[in-house]
Amino acid sequence: MKSITRQKSLEEVEHQLEGLERVYIIGCGTCATMTRTGGREEVLDMKERLQEMGKMVTGWTVIPTACDDMTEASLNENTGFIQSADCILVMSCALGVQKVGSYISKPVIPALDTLFIGVEDGPGYFHEVCDQCGHCVLGYTAGICPITACHKGLLNGPCGGTNNGKCEVDKEKDCAWTLIYQRLNEQGRLDLMRKYQPVKNSQIVLRPRVTIIS
Amino acid sequence: MAQSFKEALNSGKFVVTSEIGPPKGTNIENMRHHIDILKDKVDAINVTDHQSSVMRFPSIGGCLEIKEHGGEPILQMTCRDRNQLALQAELLLAYTRGIRNVLCLTGDAVPVGDHKEAKGVFELDSVQLLRAIRQMESGKDMGGNDLDGSVEFCAGAIVTPEANPIEPQLIKFEKKIEAGAEFIQTQAIYDLDNFAKFMDYARQYPVKILAGIVLLVSARMAKYMNENVPGIFVPQHLIDEMAEAPKGEALNKGIEIAGRMIAELKKYSICDGVHIMAIGREEVVPDILAAAGIDNHNK
Numbered sequence: 001m002k003s004i005t006r007q008k009s010l011e012e013v014e015h016q017l018e019g020l021e022r023v024y025i026i027g028c029g030t031c032a033t034m035t036r037t038g039g040r041e042e043v044l045d046m047k048e049r050l051q052e053m054g055k056m057v058t059g060w061t062v063i064p065t066a067c068d069d070m071t072e073a074s075l076n077e078n079t080g081f082i083q084s085a086d087c088i089l090v091m092s093c094a095l096g097v098q099k100v101g102s103y104i105s106k107p108v109i110p111a112l113d114t115l116f117i118g119v120e121d122g123p124g125y126f127h128e129v130c131d132q133c134g135h136c137v138l139g140y141t142a143g144i145c146p147i148t149a150c151h152k153g154l155l156n157g158p159c160g161g162t163n164n165g166k167c168e169v170d171k172e173k174d175c176a177w178t179l180i181y182q183r184l185n186e187q188g189r190l191d192l193m194r195k196y197q198p199v200k201n202s203q204i205v206l207r208p209r210v211t212i213i214s
Numbered sequence: 215m216a217q218s219f220k221e222a223l224n225s226g227k228f229v230v231t232s233e234i235g236p237p238k239g240t241n242i243e244n245m246r247h248h249i250d251i252l253k254d255k256v257d258a259i260n261v262t263d264h265q266s267s268v269m270r271f272p273s274i275g276g277c278l279e280i281k282e283h284g285g286e287p288i289l290q291m292t293c294r295d296r297n298q299l300a301l302q303a304e305l306l307l308a309y310t311r312g313i314r315n316v317l318c319l320t321g322d323a324v325p326v327g328d329h330k331e332a333k334g335v336f337e338l339d340s341v342q343l344l345r346a347i348r349q350m351e352s353g354k355d356m357g358g359n360d361l362d363g364s365v366e367f368c369a370g371a372i373v374t375p376e377a378n379p380i381e382p383q384l385i386k387f388e389k390k391i392e393a394g395a396e397f398i399q400t401q402a403i404y405d406l407d408n409f410a411k412f413m414d415y416a417r418q419y420p421v422k423i424l425a426g427i428v429l430l431v432s433a434r435m436a437k438y439m440n441e442n443v444p445g446i447f448v449p450q451h452l453i454d455e456m457a458e459a460p461k462g463e464a465l466n467k468g469i470e471i472a473g474r475m476i477a478e479l480k481k482y483s484i485c486d487g488v489h490i491m492a493i494g495r496e497e498v499v500p501d502i503l504a505a506a507g508i509d510n511h512n513k
Contacts, residue, residue: 032325048252052486097259110476151323152294152334157386159320160374160401163444193385194391199298 001119002031003067003093004126005038005112014053016109017087024078024085025111026100028066028092034120034169036177037064037112038091046091046111048131066096072103116148134204140192142183146163149176155197216402219258219286219315220368221499223422228480229487230508231288231399231424232499233260235398236271245276246283248496255286255500258315260288260489261398267294267327269446274304277313279476288370292321293338298356301343305350316367317399318343318390340371341386344393364510369396374414374445375412376405384415397416399489401445404452406475423477429492429502430468433457473505480506 005100012198032038040062046168047057057196059081065072076084082088087107090097092115101108116128128148137155138145147153153171158177184190205211222229225238232255234248244424252259258417262277289308291301322333338346346356353364370392379385387398398416403409404427416423429447433456436448451481452471476488492499503509 022437026225031312115329152320152335152336152339154320154339156339158382159339160372160383161322161378162377162382162398164378168444169325177382178379181385184382190385194342196345196389199338199346202337 001117001129002126003033003095004115004118004128004189005032005035005093006115007037010053013049013089013111015057017050017053017089017172020034020086020107020109021054022058022084023050023090024058024082025050026066026088026090026092026096027060028063028096029062029064030066032066032092032096032112033164035126036158043091046089051090058082063092063096064076065091065140066092067099071096071099072122075103083187100180133200135200137197140195140197141180142187142189143191144176144180144183146176146180149174155200157193196201217257218368220396222257223368223486227424227487228508229424230256230490230503231258231260231487232256232490232492232496233262233290234276234496235262235265236273238268238270240271242271242275242279245271249276249280249283249285249333250392251497253280255503256490257325257487258286260290261320262291262316263290263319264295264327265322267322267324267328267329269327270450270462272306274302274313276467277308278311281312284332286314286315287313288315288317290317290319291320291343292331293336293340293343294321294324294334297335297337297426298346300418301338302346303348303357305347305365305367306361314366314368315370316347316348317370318373319372341378341389341393344369344371344390348394368396369394370399371395372401373398373416374401375403375409376401376447377445387416388419391421395421397422397424397486399424400426401437402443402491403474404446404448406478406484408447409479410482413484421477424487425475425485426488427472427476427488427490429472429490429495429498430456431495432464432468449492465498469501469505473507474500476502476506476508 007010027038027043044059050057059077062073087109089109089111090100091111117130118128120125120126131147133147142148151167162175165175167173167175232252242280259280261273263273264270273290279288299359318340320340324332343442347369350354350365353361372388398421408496433453436453439446440448479485
């Protein structure tokens with residue numbers, strides 16, 4: 001499971017950096033490297049782009065996993081370059097941005113947008129697997145998530161927009177409920193699809209979401 | 215109007231409904247005109263709910279206009295734009311204003327419409343909305359709280375008899391009936407043999423089925439729907455018939471085809487009625503009924 005990210009436009013990066021001339025860049029060696037949005041190569045490319053904008057890049061690093069506790073140690077190693085910067089441009093998902101921000105009082109600027117939590121099916125092809133809805137229904141849906149795989153997140157079967165097993169929003173995308181039907185049928189478990197699924201509880205963990213594991 | 219839609223459904227007569235689409239804006243003259251044309255010709259008039267996810271004057275506003283003009287409205291209600299609170303509140307309003315019929319729909323996806331960045335709600339689906347109505351009828355809201363004055367609706371839903379694959383749709387159709395759907399208006403059907411086969415299956419359920427009739431206005435429209443509209447199949451012989459119509463006569467040919475289909479459905483008692491969708495040509499619905507041999511339907 002990975003955080004799937006996309007680089008913001010250079011215009012937006014520049015807009016966020018308004019008034020901030022000295023920039024330290026942080027990439028991430030895990031998800032953002034795999035999605036080629038914030039690995040070593042992209043960080044070096046961003047360094048050049050920033051210099052073309054007239055910014056001064058005080059330094060850069062690629063933290064192995066920006067969202068874990070090792071981030072603090074990595075930041076400590078680079079204290080000098082970070083201290084001489086006006087801000088930190090983080091090329092990781094929002095988890096890494098927030099983790100970095102928790103250790104540093106300087107402005108922390110995201111260079112990426114976090115799109116979804118997904119997996120890579122083939123080279124460069126990622127799909128969302130979990131919306132973290134708080135009440136898993138995969139046991140009723142042959143292991144295919146109707147919350148993420150169905151555009152409307154329907155729980156009781158397909159809408160009328162499905163056509164030849166495809167979704168009404170994109171003819172290239174599979175209809176989740178056609179897939180669920182086929183797999184339940186193969187398993188001889190269509191009774192699960194006939195069962196009424198009640199409205200989901202949208203407040204299982206109240207936002208801001210926090211949980212304490214004792 | 216002589217009788218309510220529910221009474222018409224239960225009377226054993228061949229029921230006819232049609233529909234209007236509210237305007238994009240506050241000029242409701244054309245909608246009023248369509249209501250005037252339809253209200254005495256059909257048993258009930260559906261009002262679409264931001265059809266195709268295009269923002270418009272609301273369905274309930276159109277239904278109130280129909281009530282004020284002495285017609286019988288069917289409130290189309292999608293789950294696309296409202297959460298539990300908003301859906302229930304609208305049902306309370308509808309009931310107090312004499313609106314007694316609701317068509318429960320999931321709703322089109324937001325990105326197919328004209329507010330492509332808007333949030334799609336879909337907290338409920340059509341089956342859950344049907345159940346919510348039945349719960350409100352018992353005097354409780356979806357939160358389990360007592361209502362001070364409950365509701366009573368003739369609730370319906372839709373089905374797509376030409377969907378491919380059909381099996382998942384039929385499972386949902388059965389869930390809608392279990393959830394309390396009293397009537398079903400189908401997606402457009404054109405192949406009556408296919409539809410008769412669907413009805414052989416559907417007859418086993420305690421629900422009234424109104425066949426969807428979409429007026430063809432050109433061969434091009436028929437081909438377009440075949441390629442782009444899920445669950446619509448216009449057979450080649452009808453496309454040819456439309457194409458062979460003399461210049462300027464395509465609309466009349468479409469009226470003739472729709473009338474012929476309705477007459478056949480009625481003659482052989484294939485289903486319980488029809489739902490005529492003229493999509494912008496509401497003024498010709500009386501002509502379609504005349505072509506079907508259904509005149510002065512409510513007299």
